[in-house]
Amino acid sequence: MNQFRLNEIVREDPRKAFEEAFEAGDELTEAMFTIERGAGAMVGRDGQRFTRMPRADLNADGEWTTHLPAREAGPVAQSCIACHAAPYGNGAGPNPMNGIVDPLHSGDPKKFLVRNTPHLFALxxxxxxxxxxxxxxxxxxxxxxxxxxxxxxxxxxxxxxxxxxxxxxxxxxxxxxxxxxxxxxxxxxxxTGMVEGVDADLIIKMFGWKGAHASLRTFTRHAAHNELGMQAVELVGETDGDHDGVTNELTIGDLTALTIYMAALERPTSKLELAELGLMELGDGEAAEIRKGEALFAKAQCSSCHMPVLEVVDPMFREPSRQAGFFETTLPSGQTALEAGLLQDAAVTFDLTADSPNNHVVLANGDARNLGAFPKTASGGARIAWYSDFKRHDMGEKLADPVDVHGFGASVWPTRSLAGVGSTGPWLHNGNATTLHDAIIAHGGEAEASRSAYEALPTPDRQALVAFLENLILQDLDPK
Ligand code: HEC
Ligand code: HEC
Incomplete structure (x- = not known):
């Protein structure tokens, strides 16, 4: 995808620009990149191009430790959906797909971070x-x-x-x-000594379990480099930063397309919603149990962090963003946004409440609905059931990383969204929880009281709360 061409299409027909970017992003997330196209990296001098384990031991010129930008993991895979695959494409990943990360180049497995693969819907x-x-x-x-x-x-x-x-x-x-x-x-x-739950720059960063990235674009090029060995030109310019003999592996326009695609994917839904619309069978008993579990979720104060709904006033997503902290005037390659063709007044744009191309359904009464888009508020904003407060919390020893890479606490994490959580096991940042119950009882620190409230519930009530979480699902509703 060529960014300058995309800008021309934005000016002629913004709707078409969105559709073309979405389509190109779809292809890029599914593409099986080859070594000729730049996938993989020079891990060591023996010709190895992929590695599950971080290889800080390989530190000669051009090897794993000396790539630009500094490598944290992999490269592991040839495509995004090799990992983001469950229960269907762009979804979450099982434990064998966990990211194994060594940002400090310790070379010490005790200090490796483990990250389970989350879903990519409606980001x-x-x-x-x-x-x-x-x-x-x-x-x-x-x-x-x-x-x-x-x-x-x-x-x-x-x-x-x-x-x-x-x-x-x-x-x-x-x-x-x-x-x-x-x-x-x-x-x-x-x-900023008394500021809580956000960096001193006051920029809310939610991407990645640790919440180290504010924008979908910066996270995506980080993933492409680390997981696939596909180095975006906005990251390294003309340099062959991973010494695989290939440059210009992903263009500016490719990153725009990937960003738009994941941003506009269908939103997670729920069994209750689908049953109410006649799109899923749900017995009266099961529906009642889910509703009871929803009330208990609030009663146990899970909702103090996993806030069920947040509203956005302006539902237009723009790439590039207009907001400082989410837009770079100069890219890591040194090129300016203007030179790269990333123009805030020619952004690829879509409406979170109307434009998701997926999950368009026709109900039994003939009504057409876009269940991929978010519901509209009375004032024209979007109602987002994301089950997060977008704030970082100290979650206690059981949820601590072995090392504190970012300096804000090894056990500090932004509240993970529970949207789709019924479809994304195993759970927690390291995939350590094989059941939702296990994920809940691992909560400590600021969530200590809430976890105790859950543990104090009689067994049928705990089961109802879990049934409520299992009801928050990812569902592909497009007729194939
Ligand atoms: C080797 C498996 C693997 C591959 C391949 C992979 N990812 Fe991921 N993805 C992960 C893991 C693990 C995380 C969590 C990373 C973290 O928390 O730091 C993640 C997180 C993400 C997130 C952040 C989601 C969130 O809610 O925080 C995005 C966006 C993303 N990946 C996009 C991509 C794209 C685009 C590609 C292809 C260019 C890709 N991923 C390839 C495993 C993978
Ligand atoms: C203090 C804030 C806080 C409270 C209170 C809280 N959580 Fe969490 N929750 C988090 C954070 C942060 C994570 C991510 C932790 C990690 O992966 O290390 C999380 C993760 C989860 C996960 C795993 C999500 C996934 O995708 O793997 C589930 C399930 C969950 N919480 C349910 C609950 C329930 C049920 C309650 C109430 C009993 C609750 N939480 C109370 C902050 C909170």
């Missing part, structure tokens, strides 16, 4: 929620900055985005030698 909703929450936090930061300079006094603000609290941001006025319009020589010196 545009995740980025839109994160963008809007980030905008709210940034506005509160800017407001505090203005007020400390106006009053000349220290101050603080309770950070809140979409009703979720992110602790307290404090600031005091400081002097700057370079005056700014409006503030003169005053600049706010921020103290």
């Amino acid at each position: 545009g909703a995740v980025q839109r929620i994160a963008e809007e929450m980030t905008a709210e936090l940034k506005a509160q930061e800017a407001g505090l900055g203005r007020s400390v300079c106006e009053t000349g006094k220290s101050g603080s603000v309770s950070l809140v985005a979409k009703g979720v609290s992110f602790g307290i941001l404090a600031a005091s006025p400081a002097l700057t030698p370079t005056p700014t319009p409006g503030n003169g020589n005053c600049v706010a010196a921020f103290d």
Whole structure:
């Protein structure tokens, strides 16, 4: 996919640009990339091109340890859907597909991180929620900055985005030698010591279990490099960073297409929803048990972190994004967005509440529905049942990584979405939970009280709560 061509199509017919990008993204996630096309990397000098195990022991020039950018894992596979496959394409993965990651190049298996493969459905909703929450936090930061300079006094603000609290941001006025319009020589010196659940930059990052990436695009090129050995030109430019003799392995337009595709995939659904629409058989007893489990999910305070619904005000997904923190003015390759053809005013755009190309169904009464899209709110926004508060929490020792790679805590994770969780086992970041019950009882730290509340439930109530989770499914409704 050529980004400049895509930009021309956006200007002629935005709808067509979306459809073409989606189609190209579909092909790219399924494509079996060959070594000739750039898949794999020079692992060592013996000709090995793929590896399940990180190989920090191979550190001669051009080998595993010296690739650019620094390799964390693999390359393992020839296609995205080799791992993202269950219960169908773009889904989750079983334990044999786990990512085995050595970001610190320790070469020590005790320090390797293990990551289970999550599903890729409707990820545009995740980025839109994160963008809007980030905008709210940034506005509160800017407001505090203005007020400390106006009053000349220290101050603080309770950070809140979409009703979720992110602790307290404090600031005091400081002097700057370079005056700014409006503030003169005053600049706010921020103290982020009491900020909670988000980095000091106040950018909500939800991609990857650890939540190290804000945008779908940056995560995707990271995955393509690490899992497939497919190096995007926006990452390495003309350099053969993985020494496989191939350059320009994925174009700017390819990354745009992959991003649009995963962003616009159908949303997860539920057995209750499908039964109500006459698209699935569900006995009265089972439906009642799921409803009872939903009430218990709230009662055990699971919903304090796994917030059932968040709404986005503006349901338009844009690639490139308009939001600072989700858009790079300069790409890692050194090329500017403008040179690469990533233009905010020619973004490929679609509506989360209307445009998903998948899961269009006709009900028994003849009504056509797009069950791939999210429901609309009264004010034209999108209602996203994602079961997350988009905030990081300390989950206790049992859920700790062996090493703290990012510096915000080995046991700290953003609340994992439960959308589709009935279809994505095994569970937890390392795939260690073989049942939903196992996943729940591994919760500790900030979730200690909630886990105890679950454990204190009589067995039939615990079963109902699990039945509610099993009801949150991924379902391919397209007639083949
Ligand atoms: C070897 C198996 C494997 C392959 C191949 C693979 N992935 Fe993944 N994918 C994973 C794992 C494991 C994670 C979780 C990574 C983490 O938490 O850091 C993941 C996470 C993701 C996520 C983040 C999802 C979320 O909700 O946080 C995206 C997006 C993604 N992959 C896209 C892709 C794309 C696109 C490709 C092909 C270019 C691809 N993956 C290839 C295993 C794989
Ligand atoms: C303090 C916040 C918090 C509370 C409270 C909480 N969770 Fe979680 N939950 C998380 C986080 C964070 C993860 C990801 C942990 C990991 O993988 O290491 C998670 C993971 C899960 C998973 C696994 C998801 C997957 O895709 O593998 C399930 C299931 C789950 N939680 C259910 C529950 C239930 C049921 C409750 C109430 C009894 C609950 N959670 C309470 C934060 C919370």
